[in-house]
Amino acid sequence: MDKIVSLCRRRGFVFPSSEIYGGLGSSYDYGHYGVLLKENVKARWLEAMVRERDDIVALDSSIILHPQVWEASGHVGGFTDPLVDCRHCKRRYRADQLDASQCGQRPSKKPGETSDCDLTEPRQFNLMFETRVGPVEETGTKVFLRPETAQGIFINFKNVAQLARRKPPFGIAQIGKSFRNEITPGNFIFRTLEFEQMEMEFFVPPASASEWYRTWIDERLAWHTRYGLRESHVRVRAHESDELSHYSSETSDIEYLFPIGWSELEGIANRGAFDLTAHTAASGTKLEWVDSASGERYTPHVIEPALGVNRSMLAFICDAYHEEVVGDRERTVLRLHPRLSPVSAAVLPLVPRDATMSEKARALYEELRQVASVEYDDSGQIGRRYRRQDEIGTPFAYTIDEQTLVDETVTVRDRDTLAQERLPIGGVRSHLLEALARPWQRVP
Numbered sequence: 001m002d003k004i005v006s007l008c009r010r011r012g013f014v015f016p017s018s019e020i021y022g023g024l025g026s027s028y029d030y031g032h033y034g035v036l037l038k039e040n041v042k043a044r045w046l047e048a049m050v051r052e053r054d055d056i057v058a059l060d061s062s063i064i065l066h067p068q069v070w071e072a073s074g075h076v077g078g079f080t081d082p083l084v085d086c087r088h089c090k091r092r093y094r095a096d097q098l099d100a101s102q103c104g105q106r107p108s109k110k111p112g113e114t115s116d117c118d119l120t121e122p123r124q125f126n127l128m129f130e131t132r133v134g135p136v137e138e139t140g141t142k143v144f145l146r147p148e149t150a151q152g153i154f155i156n157f158k159n160v161a162q163l164a165r166r167k168p169p170f171g172i173a174q175i176g177k178s179f180r181n182e183i184t185p186g187n188f189i190f191r192t193l194e195f196e197q198m199e200m201e202f203f204v205p206p207a208s209a210s211e212w213y214r215t216w217i218d219e220r221l222a223w224h225t226r227y228g229l230r231e232s233h234v235r236v237r238a239h240e241s242d243e244l245s246h247y248s249s250e251t252s253d254i255e256y257l258f259p260i261g262w263s264e265l266e267g268i269a270n271r272g273a274f275d276l277t278a279h280t281a282a283s284g285t286k287l288e289w290v291d292s293a294s295g296e297r298y299t300p301h302v303i304e305p306a307l308g309v310n311r312s313m314l315a316f317i318c319d320a321y322h323e324e325v326v327g328d329r330e331r332t333v334l335r336l337h338p339r340l341s342p343v344s345a346a347v348l349p350l351v352p353r354d355a356t357m358s359e360k361a362r363a364l365y366e367e368l369r370q371v372a373s374v375e376y377d378d379s380g381q382i383g384r385r386y387r388r389q390d391e392i393g394t395p396f397a398y399t400i401d402e403q404t405l406v407d408e409t410v411t412v413r414d415r416d417t418l419a420q421e422r423l424p425i426g427g428v429r430s431h432l433l434e435a436l437a438r439p440w441q442r443v444p
């Protein structure tokens, strides 16, 4: 993980938030390449959910919802972690993770192990952030920053089902920020106070819920491997009955072999009729499906695949991270799927001070940037420029050299195989577009 954190910082993907004030635990800011990579992860998810299917529509609901939403959903009462405080060192720990925690004293031991440790009994601590709506704090209405995007989907079920003219089975997909007052130390961007979620609620006839649950586990597993995670690094783990959330009758995690060990990447839950029933009871609005032709009515059951954007990005980076020795030099390369890479291609004039070379390279760059994320780089030796692109995962580099001035061809360098071939400069655009459209094969 240290190497991943260092690369992310060095290349400006991710850095600690509020750093000039000493940082804020479990909060990170995303730099240029981090933003581009994160946007690509979201685009591939939305593509798979909405563009490639006829049965899922998109939604963007508010972060701050009516406070009753969180009463009805069970979050006010039950979205809690058991915590203990140490009266001596003033630290706070998850009661169920004391074995994995470190005491504030030196030499560090587990909480409770030193004679000075003075732990309280576990208390339930709600993970939702509170704030107030209204100009006067004392009289304002207490509201919550959403801890999941899902509830915004459930409360819009009636609107969307009518407007989208869909009948079960159909889904509503949403990407947006969620907030949790997490106490456990974060392990970089694995667990943070604010994060983006990509959640899809799939509404189905009750009798087919278990079948759709299994279908969505397979679909989601295929998405992760389609975009580059090694099959040997992902697995499905069904929750034991005592692990299930209050709304779920069956849940499986897709786990990834992070540097911290096998951990949850995405959760797929069979939420049954819990949410629609709860919001019907609390709001008085019937959230059910009525077939206008037959008059049949029922409360659909819900299958939910829920994935964190940031956690997904971390998994893709971990899987892509590779160090090797080429000739007598070490190189670090991010073998990201080309459709996830922040930059799809680099255009490099071999001798930047050669005006004709630079002019041709600029023209190629202007042409390619119309269709893809492309970077022009003319600073430093060519080897250094290649290595910079390798570290941010750019799959193709097109180099304009002396030969280009003679026969209008360029060199294309493949990030993974390091193979170089010559192409007519007029064919570069289609070379790039075809390469991005092809299914990607990881170099063994």
Ligand code: GAP
Pocket (backbone or CB within 6 Å): 147, 148, 149, 150, 180, 182, 189, 190, 191, 192, 193, 194, 195, 197, 199, 264, 265, 266, 267, 304, 306, 307, 308, 309, 310, 311, 312
């Ligand atoms: N609506 C269901 C739900 O929110 P969850 O398992 O709590 O389920 C879904 O969250 C996904 O969101 C997780 O699998 C993880 O990828 C991501 N996630 C949850 N909490 C997170 C946090 N504090 N930081 C980063 N990602 C988080």
